[in-house]
Amino acid sequence: MTREISFSGAINEAIRLAMRQDENVILLGEDVAGGAEIDHLANDEAWGGVMGVTKGLVQEFGRDRVLDTPISEAGFIGAAVGAASTGLRPIAELMFNDFLGTCLDQILNQGAKLRYMFGGKAQVPLTIRTMHGAGHRAAAQHSQSLYAIFTHIPGIKVVVPSTPADAKGLLLTSIEDNDPVIFFEDKTLYTISGEVPEDYYKIPFGKADVKRQGRDLTIVAIGKQVHTALEAAEQLAEMGIQTEVVDPRTLSPLDEETILASVAKTNRLIVIDEANPRCSMATDIAAMVADQGFYSLDVPIKRITAPHTPVPFAANLEDLYLPSPKKVIQAVSELLGDESISAI
Amino acid sequence: MMKSVDQKDLLFSREKAVWMYQKMVEIRKFEDRVHELFMKGKLPGFVHLYAGEEAIAVGVCAYLSEKDSIVSTHRGHGHCIAKECDLKGMMAEIYGKAAGLCKGKGGSMHIADLAKGMLGANGIVGGGFPLAVGAALTAKLKQTGNVSVCFFGDGANNQGTFHEGMNLAAIWKLPVIFVAENNNYAEATPFSYASSCTDIAQRAAAYNIPGAIVDGKDVVAVYKAAKDAVDRARKGEGPTLIECKTYRNYGHFEGDQQKYKTDEESRYHRDEKDSITLFRNYLLKNGLLTEEKLSAIDSSVENAISEAVRFAEESPLPSEEELLADVYVSY
Numbered sequence: 001m002t003r004e005i006s007f008s009g010a011i012n013e014a015i016r017l018a019m020r021q022d023e024n025v026i027l028l029g030e031d032v033a034g035g036a037e038i039d040h041l042a043n044d045e046a047w048g049g050v051m052g053v054t055k056g057l058v059q060e061f062g063r064d065r066v067l068d069t070p071i072s073e074a075g076f077i078g079a080a081v082g083a084a085s086t087g088l089r090p091i092a093e094l095m096f097n098d099f100l101g102t103c104l105d106q107i108l109n110q111g112a113k114l115r116y117m118f119g120g121k122a123q124v125p126l127t128i129r130t131m132h133g134a135g136h137r138a139a140a141q142h143s144q145s146l147y148a149i150f151t152h153i154p155g156i157k158v159v160v161p162s163t164p165a166d167a168k169g170l171l172l173t174s175i176e177d178n179d180p181v182i183f184f185e186d187k188t189l190y191t192i193s194g195e196v197p198e199d200y201y202k203i204p205f206g207k208a209d210v211k212r213q214g215r216d217l218t219i220v221a222i223g224k225q226v227h228t229a230l231e232a233a234e235q236l237a238e239m240g241i242q243t244e245v246v247d248p249r250t251l252s253p254l255d256e257e258t259i260l261a262s263v264a265k266t267n268r269l270i271v272i273d274e275a276n277p278r279c280s281m282a283t284d285i286a287a288m289v290a291d292q293g294f295y296s297l298d299v300p301i302k303r304i305t306a307p308h309t310p311v312p313f314a315a316n317l318e319d320l321y322l323p324s325p326k327k328v329i330q331a332v333s334e335l336l337g338d339e340s341i342s343a344i
Numbered sequence: 345m346m347k348s349v350d351q352k353d354l355l356f357s358r359e360k361a362v363w364m365y366q367k368m369v370e371i372r373k374f375e376d377r378v379h380e381l382f383m384k385g386k387l388p389g390f391v392h393l394y395a396g397e398e399a400i401a402v403g404v405c406a407y408l409s410e411k412d413s414i415v416s417t418h419r420g421h422g423h424c425i426a427k428e429c430d431l432k433g434m435m436a437e438i439y440g441k442a443a444g445l446c447k448g449k450g451g452s453m454h455i456a457d458l459a460k461g462m463l464g465a466n467g468i469v470g471g472g473f474p475l476a477v478g479a480a481l482t483a484k485l486k487q488t489g490n491v492s493v494c495f496f497g498d499g500a501n502n503q504g505t506f507h508e509g510m511n512l513a514a515i516w517k518l519p520v521i522f523v524a525e526n527n528n529y530a531e532a533t534p535f536s537y538a539s540s541c542t543d544i545a546q547r548a549a550a551y552n553i554p555g556a557i558v559d560g561k562d563v564v565a566v567y568k569a570a571k572d573a574v575d576r577a578r579k580g581e582g583p584t585l586i587e588c589k590t591y592r593n594y595g596h597f598e599g600d601q602q603k604y605k606t607d608e609e610s611r612y613h614r615d616e617k618d619s620i621t622l623f624r625n626y627l628l629k630n631g632l633l634t635e636e637k638l639s640a641i642d643s644s645v646e647n648a649i650s651e652a653v654r655f656a657e658e659s660p661l662p663s664e665e666e667l668l669a670d671v672y673v674s675y
Contacts, residue, residue, distance in 0.1 A: 082478020
C-alpha cells in the first residue's frame, strides 16, 4: 500500500519503523524531542526538531531513546560514534550541515577511521541526519550543501535523497548499515509530497535511479536539483529534446555504471549540483565521465553549479546563486549550438 | 619467609598486587625496549612513550572488569598493557606487521582491542572524550553496569571536547571516569602556561562532579581514587574527574631532546618518585611479595618482551590487499 505523504513525514516514518524494529536504535540531537525536563510541557507539545521532522517520536519511544542534547555538537556527535562502536545504533541529528565545523574531528578522524585503523575490528553503525540546501533565505551559515566534503572522506557513506519514497527507503538502509552514513535532507524538500509505501523497505546504496528516460541528453542531478532537471526536461521535451535524468541518490558509493550507460546512450552530459564548483560532486562526476566515458561524448561536459561564493541572503541574489531550469536550458542551447533553444 | 599480613587492612589481594606489579613492569620494560628499538632505527613513524606514568593506567585498570571500556591517547601503550592487550600483538602493531593487533594498519597511535574493552589509542589530542561518553551512554541505555574510562593528558584539558564531554556525562549521569595524566608538559609547553587553572581537577566544579587530585606515581593512591569513582559510576551517580600528577621519563615523542625539562626535576622523578620502586617498597613493607618473587616477575617480563620483539620481527608485512580492506563493513 502506498499513499501520498511529505518528505519530512517519510523521514519520520522511517525512524519510527527502525526504532520499533531494533531497540538499539536511538535518536539524539538538539531538540529532537524538544523541551526536555520542562514539567508543564506535554510530550505531544514537544518540538520534534526545529523543523518538526521527528515530532511524535518521543511519545512512542520515550526520552531515553529520543534524547535531547545540549548545543554541543563535538560532544554528542562523538558520543554517537562511541555509542555506535559499543553496541547501539544511533541516529544523530546535526541540525544544519553547516555546523560540521564544530564536530568535524569526531566524524573525520574518529567515526570514519576507527574501522580501518583498528584493522577491521571496529564497526560504527551510525547515521548522521543533517539539513542542507539553499533557497530558504537562511543565508551563508545555514544553506550550504557540503556533501562533497564527506564524499571525500573514506569510511563514510553519503546519501542525498530527492523524493519522499527515496528518503524513506534510503534512511532505513542507512540505519541498518554497519558503517557511518551521513544522510542529507534538503530543507526546501520537507514539504513536497509523493507516493510512499507504508511498509518497511530499503533502497540499496550505489544504485542510481533514472528519474526520466531520454535519448538526446543526460542530466545527472543531486538532491533537490533533480527537480530542477525534471522541470527543464519537461520544457526541452516541448522543443523535441528528450532528456534522461539520473539521480545518483548516494554519492558514496557512486553508481558510475548507470551514469556511464546513460552517457553512452545520449552522448551528452550536464551535471547539476547546487554546491560550490571547486572540488565538487559536479567536478567529480565530470572527471569520472571524462576518464571512463570520453569516447561516448559528442560535446564537452557542462557543469551547472553555484558560483564560488557563500550563499547570499537577499532573495534575488540567492535565486541567482542556485541552478535553475533556465540555466539548464541555456546550457543545452550552448551544447547543441542551437540558439533557438530557450527557456519558456 | 613472608610476614603474615592482615589482608583486610589492604585495598587489594595479594593476587591483585602481583598483577599490578607485573603490569607496571611490563609497561616500563616494553617502553624502554621500544625506545631502544626506535634509536636503532627499527621502528617507523611517531612513537610516544608511557614510561614513568605506569601507576595511572595500572591503578585504574586494576579495578576494572574486562567488559569495562577505556579510551586512550597517543601515549597509549601503557593503557593497552593495563587492559591486558597482548604484548606480541602490540609490538607487531608498532612494527607495522600483519600480526599486529590492528593488522599493522593502525600503528603506535591507534592500537585497539575492542574485545578487551580497549577502544583505541587516539592520534587526536582530546579526541577521546566524546567516545568515552558514548561508550558510557551504551552502558547506561543497555543497563550493562559497565563503566568507561577516558584517559587524557594535560594537553587535552583545554580542548573543547573535554568540556563538552564532561558536561554531557554530568547532565546524563553517565558512568564515565575522566582520568587526567598531568605530566606537566603538553609537548614542550608547560601546564602552567597553557591552562588557566592550577589543577585540572578544579574544572570538575564547573560540571558539578567530584574532582580528585592524586599522586600519579603512587599506584595505591590511584587505585583508591579509581575505586571510589568506579563505585560511584556503577551506582548510577555519574562521572568523576581524577587528576593524576605525574611525569614522563621520555620526551613527548621519540627523538625529542627534552631541553625544556630541568635536570633537577628529571633527577627527582627518577631517584625519588619512581612509581615501580615506590610500589616495590610498598609490597615488601606490607609483606605482600618477597624480593625473590619480585625479581622472578622482573625476569619473566624481560623474557616476554624479548619474545614480543622476536614475534614482531618475524611477522610478515601486511599483504597488499590490506590497503583496500576494512574501509567499510560492506560497500
